[in-house]
Amino acid sequence: MEQAHTTPETFLGVGYTRDRAGLPLEAVRVPVPRPAADQVLIRVAASSLNPLEYKLADLNFMGRTPPVVLGFDLAGIVVDVGHDVSRVAVGDAVVAMADLNGDGGWAANGGSGGAYAVARQFLTVRKPPSLSFRDAAALPMCFLSAFAGLYGAVQAGDSIYIPGGGGGVGHLAVQMAARALEARMVISSGSRPQSLTLARQSGAHFVFDYRRDDIAAEIAELTNGRGVDLVFDATYSERGFVETAKTVRRGGGWIVLGVGPGKTTRLAETHSPVDAILAERGARQVNVNLLRYFSEPATLDSEARGFLQRGMDLAMEWATRGLVVPHVSQTLDSTAEAISAGLQSLKAGSGALGKVAVIVDHNPAAGKPGDPAI
Secondary structure (H helix, E strand, O other), X not given: OOOOOOOOOEEEEEEEOOOOOOOOOEEEEEEOOOOOOOEEEEEEEEEEOOHHHHHHHHHOOOOOOOOEEOXXXXXXXXXXXXXXXXXXXXXXXXXXXXOOOOOOOOEOOOOEOOOEEEEEHXXXXXXXXXXXXXXXXXXXXXXXXXHHHHOOOOOOOOEEEEEOOOOHHHHHHHHHHHHHOOOOEEEEEEOOHHHHHHHHHOOOOEEEEOOOOXXXXXXXXXXXXXXXXXXXXXXXXXXXXXXXXXXXXXXXXEEEEOOXXXXXXXXXXXXXXXXXXXXHHOOEEEEEOOOHHHHOHHHOOHHHHHHHHHHHHHHHHHHHOOOOOOOEEEEEEOOHHHHHHHHHHHHOOOOOOOEEEEEOEOOOOOOOOOOOOO
């Protein structure tokens, strides 16, 4: 049967046109990519904001040659597939994450459609009909970040401290630990009343205000002086790293998202006391860094691909079961101006609660009967 949809040669994306140009982003016309053997071409319906996007615009540390289109979280309709693709088919409604050293799917069209991005088969999964494109697009990067840190690390009955339980990764990590992985005690923290509330709603058993509470002392009291079995720190704050390292029990695990202590600026490495704190406790440090799979391709072996594919599958399963559900506090139309303002808020630390969604197409073609439009 002939497809009703005709893919254009180019589209107007949102990204950067100069190396290290930073914010604001610009509208930029780019070719519609063609899928390689293991890739899926997606007509994008929705995406979301992640700190990675403004960091790439600021530093271009992947060494891309501009123009670069950003927007790595993808939900939409498959319009073409490579010859090795079998997990999804043309016409399917899907959720995916684009390669972090490639182009994303934001469009400068105000939500009127016409953005395209490719994703690899193992990072693409069918969208459940019960999950909207908007909510589905809030999951991939943040869910996989939490999944890579917690899956296999959290055992039923563990205690875990997850600072920033109102953040994009944090609120998903709290849900994952408490509801899907059955941690015995999940502790979180924040500063704004809304963040504290979201952490509690996500399943944290205890939530502290880091501006007011001595969290290390509170955790010591809750754990009879032992400390928690695990910390999962996705706050990307050197000061925060030092404080959370003090809450780990002897022989426990301190799991950090990103390049880790002493390197949070990416421009210069500084001395950090975290290594000494963990060594004194005999605690192990684990760095979770999705970007490494794309900056160091050798790390993306068959085991890593299988693990990430499992994460995408479980993201859909757990969302459908109500175990790990994204909280979308703000929804933007896809324009360079709106996206730039949203990223500037994230960069300033005044970002919205949970996730910020980006509607790229208000009227995507229906993937399956009964699919919610947005």
